[in-house]
Amino acid sequence: xxxxxxxxxxxxxxxxxxxxxxxxxxxxxxxxxxxxxxxxxxxxxxxxxxxxxxxxxxxxxxxxxxxxxxxxxxxxxxxxxxxxxxxxxxxxxxxxxxxxxxxxxxxxxxxxxxxxxxxxxxxxxxxxxxxxxxxxxxxxxxxxxxxxxxxxxxxxxxxxxxxxxxxxxxxxxxxxxxxxxxxxxxxxxxxxxxxxxxxxxxxxxxxxxxxxxxxxxxxxxxxxxxxxxxxxxxxxxxxxxxxxxxxxxxxxxxxxxxxxxxxxxxxxxxxxxxxxxxxxxxxxxxxxxxxxxxxxxxxxxxxxxxxxxxxxxxxxxxxxxxxxxxxxxxxxxxxxxxxxxxxxxxxxxxxxxxxxxxxxxxxxxxxxxxxxxxxxxxxxxxxxxxx
Amino acid sequence: xxxxxxxxxxxxxxxxxxxxxxxxxxxxxxxxxxxxxxxxxxxxxxxxxxxxxxxxxxxxxxxxxxxxxxxxxxxxxxxxxxxxxxxxxxxxxxxxxxxxxxxxxxxxxxxxxxxxxxxxxxxxxxxxxxxxxxxxxxxxxxxxxxxxxxxxxxxxxxxxxxxxxxxxxxxxxxxxxxxxxxxxxxxxxxxxxxxxxxxxxxxxxxxxxxxxxxxxxxxxxxxxxxxxxxxxxxxxxxxxxxxxxxxxxxxxxxxxxxxxxxxxxxxxxxxxxxxxxxxxxxxxxxxx
Amino acid sequence: xxxxxxxxxxxxxxxxxxxxxxxxxxxxxxxxxxxxxxxxxxxxxxxxxxxxxxxxxxxxxxxxxxxxxxxxxxxxxxxxxxxxxxxxxxxxxxxxxxxxxxxxxxxxxxxxxxxxxxxxxxxxxxxxxxxxxxxxxxxxxxxxxxxxxxxxxxxxxxxxxxxxxxxxxxxxxxxxxxxxxxxxxxxxxxxxxxxxxxxxxxxxxxxxxxxxxxxxxxxxxxxxxxxxxxxxxxxxxxxxxxxxxxxxxxxxxxxxxxxxxxxxxxxxxxxxxxxxxxxxxxxxxxxxxxxxxxxxxxxxxxxxxxxxxxx
Numbered sequence: 006x007x008x009x010x011x012x013x014x015x016x017x018x019x020x021x022x023x024x025x026x027x028x029x030x031x032x033x034x035x036x037x038x039x040x041x042x043x044x045x046x047x048x049x050x051x052x053x054x055x056x057x058x059x060x061x062x063x064x065x066x067x068x069x070x071x072x073x074x075x076x077x078x079x080x081x082x083x084x085x086x087x088x089x090x091x092x093x094x095x096x097x098x099x100x101x102x103x104x105x106x107x108x109x110x111x112x113x114x115x116x117x118x119x120x121x122x123x124x125x126x127x128x129x130x131x132x133x134x135x136x137x138x139x140x141x142x143x144x145x146x147x148x149x150x151x152x153x154x155x156x157x158x159x160x161x162x163x164x165x166x167x168x169x170x171x172x173x174x175x176x177x178x179x180x181x182x183x184x185x186x187x188x189x190x191x192x193x194x195x196x197x198x199x200x201x202x203x204x205x206x207x208x209x210x211x212x213x214x215x216x217x218x219x220x221x222x223x224x225x226x227x228x229x230x231x232x233x234x235x236x237x238x239x240x241x242x243x244x245x246x247x248x249x250x251x252x253x254x255x256x257x258x259x260x261x262x263x264x265x266x267x268x269x270x271x272x273x274x275x276x277x278x279x280x281x282x283x284x285x286x287x288x289x290x291x292x293x294x295x296x297x298x299x300x301x302x303x304x305x306x307x308x309x310x311x312x313x314x315x316x317x318x319x320x321x322x323x324x325x326x327x328x329x330x331x332x333x334x335x336x337x338x339x340x341x342x343x344x345x346x347x348x349x350x351x352x353x354x355x356x357x358x359x360x361x362x363x364x365x366x367x368x369x370x371x372x373x374x375x376x377x378x379x380x381x382x383x384x385x386x387x388x389x390x391x392x
Numbered sequence: 393x394x395x396x397x398x399x400x401x402x403x404x405x406x407x408x409x410x411x412x413x414x415x416x417x418x419x420x421x422x423x424x425x426x427x428x429x430x431x432x433x434x435x436x437x438x439x440x441x442x443x444x445x446x447x448x449x450x451x452x453x454x455x456x457x458x459x460x461x462x463x464x465x466x467x468x469x470x471x472x473x474x475x476x477x478x479x480x481x482x483x484x485x486x487x488x489x490x491x492x493x494x495x496x497x498x499x500x501x502x503x504x505x506x507x508x509x510x511x512x513x514x515x516x517x518x519x520x521x522x523x524x525x526x527x528x529x530x531x532x533x534x535x536x537x538x539x540x541x542x543x544x545x546x547x548x549x550x551x552x553x554x555x556x557x558x559x560x561x562x563x564x565x566x567x568x569x570x571x572x573x574x575x576x577x578x579x580x581x582x583x584x585x586x587x588x589x590x591x592x593x594x595x596x597x598x599x600x601x602x603x604x605x606x607x608x609x610x611x612x613x614x615x616x617x618x619x620x621x622x623x624x625x626x627x628x629x630x631x632x633x634x635x636x637x638x639x640x641x642x643x644x645x646x647x648x649x650x651x652x653x654x655x656x657x658x659x660x661x662x663x664x665x666x667x668x669x670x671x672x673x674x675x676x677x678x679x680x
Numbered sequence: 681x682x683x684x685x686x687x688x689x690x691x692x693x694x695x696x697x698x699x700x701x702x703x704x705x706x707x708x709x710x711x712x713x714x715x716x717x718x719x720x721x722x723x724x725x726x727x728x729x730x731x732x733x734x735x736x737x738x739x740x741x742x743x744x745x746x747x748x749x750x751x752x753x754x755x756x757x758x759x760x761x762x763x764x765x766x767x768x769x770x771x772x773x774x775x776x777x778x779x780x781x782x783x784x785x786x787x788x789x790x791x792x793x794x795x796x797x798x799x800x801x802x803x804x805x806x807x808x809x810x811x812x813x814x815x816x817x818x819x820x821x822x823x824x825x826x827x828x829x830x831x832x833x834x835x836x837x838x839x840x841x842x843x844x845x846x847x848x849x850x851x852x853x854x855x856x857x858x859x860x861x862x863x864x865x866x867x868x869x870x871x872x873x874x875x876x877x878x879x880x881x882x883x884x885x886x887x888x889x890x891x892x893x894x895x896x897x898x899x900x901x902x903x904x905x906x907x908x909x910x911x912x913x914x915x916x917x918x919x920x921x922x923x924x925x926x927x928x929x930x931x932x933x934x935x936x937x938x939x940x941x942x943x944x945x946x947x948x949x950x951x952x953x954x955x956x957x958x959x960x961x962x963x964x965x966x967x968x969x970x971x972x973x974x975x976x977x978x979x980x981x982x983x984x985x986x987x988x989x990x991x
Binding site: 222 | 395403509600606642
């Protein structure tokens with residue numbers, strides 16, 4: 006009875022040690038985390054940007070539901086509160102004010118840059134970690150140490166697209182066509198600057214209003230001025246029209262642009278002949294993955310939300326899981342979470358790894374895609390210079 | 393340059409159709425329907441529901457859409473015209489704007505925001521000559537406009553009912569006094585005007601794709617065209633529409649693509665400053 | 681007697697609000713509502729009294745806001761901002777008003793829409809100065825001799841005071857020769873002309889005063905919200921301002937305030953309806969126009985009449 010074998014003693018001691026360790030860990034989390042962990046999300050659910058904005062909700066909500074189904078973070082469930090920013094920046098600010106009333110632990114912001122610009126000051130004052138997908142390069146240059154971005158941004162695109170076009174595809178007279186809003190015009194300026202550094206000058210620089218339907222005048226200008234390629238920066242709805250009309254007019258140009266060229270919503274409305282050959286550089290999309298788990302995830306997301314998942318869906322999904330792993334380590338302390346985010350090093354997401362730089366940008370890996378008929382193919386991942 | 397002309401005229405034909413629908417209603421009841429663009433959107437989506445969702449042949453889809461739009465026109469008349477008879481013009485403007493908002497958001501709820509395509513009723517490779525590409529669909533647009541204009545001219549001037557409609561347009565009260573079935577002519581005007589917008593929607597969807605917010609801009613251009621041509625003036629609307637299509641296309645190409653939408657308004661304001669009743673003048677006399 | 685009491689009561693309630701309601705978000709919302717009320721009061725001169733359709737009011741609002749933002753960010757002392765904003769909007773209103781004095785109803789409506797669109801496009805594409813679609817942020821706040829309101833509550837009182845002034849001036853104008861001329865013009869331009877009213881000058885003045893109201897409201901908007909972007913001054917906003925005027929009660933000063941506050945708070949309060957909110961909003965506007973074209977203000981006076989008759 007009193008003669009315990011060595012094996013039993015070791016097992017017993019190990020068990021006791023483990024339970025102390027586990028209880029200690031749980032106590033660290035339990036002490037700092039409320040029974041329902043409040044996450045806030047502001048994104049455009051109505052208005053003309055809802056097509057984009059709902060992807061943020063889809064990705065975040067899907068992750069939260071998955072985590073909660075698995076027991077939550079260290080046994081505590083996440084309570085995700087979502088507020089609609091609508092279409093105007095003033096509404097976005099109101100939405101953020103409403104979210105802040107609920108005193109969230111962290112806030113996920115939208116991918117629409119003017120909205121994030123409007124919200125940054127008030128979030129910084131509340132000292133809450135603010136994770137956004139907004140892609141205007143200047144978002145992380147506002148000097149707020151609480152703001153982080155978990156999606157690639159237009160500054161990176163503006164560098165990489167011209168470089169790939171000139172160095173890899175060997176084109177030297179691109180025409181530039183961008184949607185005339187913050188997103189497109191900002192990128193167009195960056196692209197022109199990057200081309201200048203490569204000693205290439207564009208044949209023509211054109212833009213179109215977001216609600217424009219007839220882009221033939223701009224396309225004809227680009228063709229008339231002797232362009233050998235087209236850099237196209239817009240949203241799936243308008244990019245679809247540009248590509249369609251380019252084909253209707255019989256204009257054949259090597260086309261490269263942002264992820265709208267390979268977005269499912271674009272490809273759904275193009276014929277194989279129209280879509281074929283288009284290049285895109287942007288946030289990595291799930292469609293080209295051959296990993297069975299990712300394909301299953303994409304299908305489940307599509308089944309639930311009736312729209313295909315895109316690069317933003319993945320980004321917001323990854324962000325929630327990134328936060329989960331951070332909270333598990335440091336508990337529910339906003340300052341600690343912020344510090345952990347700033348120290349992120351090689352955190353694996355679904356398609357890319359995240360690493361924080363001095364400005365708060367965590368995503369530095371982009372994908373290069375090419376359409377084969379109506380199916381995008383991954384030519385390869387491409388990293389921002391220095392990574 | 394020839395390509396710009398072709399594309400500009402095709403675009404202008406759409407504007408002309410929207411304006412024609414507007415004017416049919418305006419001529420009869422003096423109401424400018426600021427929801428005309430949303431009716432265009434509705435026509436496009438009904439067509440898509442038939443041709444894409446239910447996979448009916450395109451010709452059938454067109455037929456069903458036209459009938460449906462005629463009914464929508466009548467319902468519109470009941471909801472907007474009857475309650476607002478005699479009210480000041482700008483309350484009517486705001487009511488139709490509000491109707492437009494309702495239609496657009498209902499469409500967003502029912503069909504979602506994703507753009508959808510509609511197949512064209514005509515197929516075939518495009519015509520090419522002298523470096524200009526004219527697609528079969530563009531030819532179809534021109535043909536449709538021509539056919540509608542002919543039908544309308546014939547109907548309004550050569551048939552009995554058409555002449556009654558013109559009489560009602562000239563003076564509603566007198567028309568009623570002499571026993572013209574005024575309510576019937578008004579109903580036909582609403583129905584026909586709405587069908588025209590529906591047809592414009594069916595023509596637009598194959599090239600511009602359809603999504604619920606498509607009506608706003610197209611409707612606005614239709615109003616601008618009506619103003620340029622002069623309210624009440626049908627040939628003026630057609631000429632104005634084609635003219636605007638050309639101006640927008642050439643302006644975007646040679647001046648600046650950024651201000652494309654502004655060209656319509658600038659031309660409109662310029663025309664109005666010189667001719668406050670539009671290029672070809674209003675038909676109806678000013679109401680004191 | 682009774683109306684004085686009501687006035688005093690509403691004044692007391694208005695002043696007490698931020699003390700009772702500690703919620704920063706609601707006070708911010710009320711501040712926006714007050715600014716909208718001032719803009720709608722301006723619109724009332726043009727549309728409510730002079731009877732001229734005006735879908736360009738949001739453009740004047742925006743011009744005032746952007747002038748102030750650009751001027752103060754460029755380092756000018758704040759006190760210059762309201763003056764600059766007024767100058768800009770007066771010039772703009774003349775540019776809009778002079779060529780359009782001969783236009784009627786639908787033509788005027790289209791022209792004002794066009795004006796609004798052109799202004800918006802200019803703001804969007806003059807990126808180096810206006811920040812384009814990103815807008816302008818970190819706009820300096822109100823500062824006179826180094827003093828300025830800090831925080832939502834102090835801004836609230838400043839804005840309430842401005843609104844009070846705006847109402848007072850509107851009321852004086854209403855009962856002045858100019859005010860009567862405006863209303864005569866609305867009711868019948870030909871008859872007004874016959875009675876010796878210079879309708880062209882009256883309409884132009886209405887436009888200008890309306891623009892000044894909107895421009896000053898824009899100046900305060902930029903200085904208190906501290907962030908502006910073109911989408912807050914778009915055609916959609918212009919329509920919204922019109923509906924505030926109609927729902928509140930065209931021609932009635934109280935109606936302007938009621939309409940503005942109601943239609944600023946309603947979209948926020950009903951956000952949970954999502955896409956359905958806009959559908960209901962549209963239907964609501966139609967209902968008001970069809971059933972109570974005088975707006976909520978007319979319903980209030982109707983109630984007063986009923987009580988008077990019953991008693």
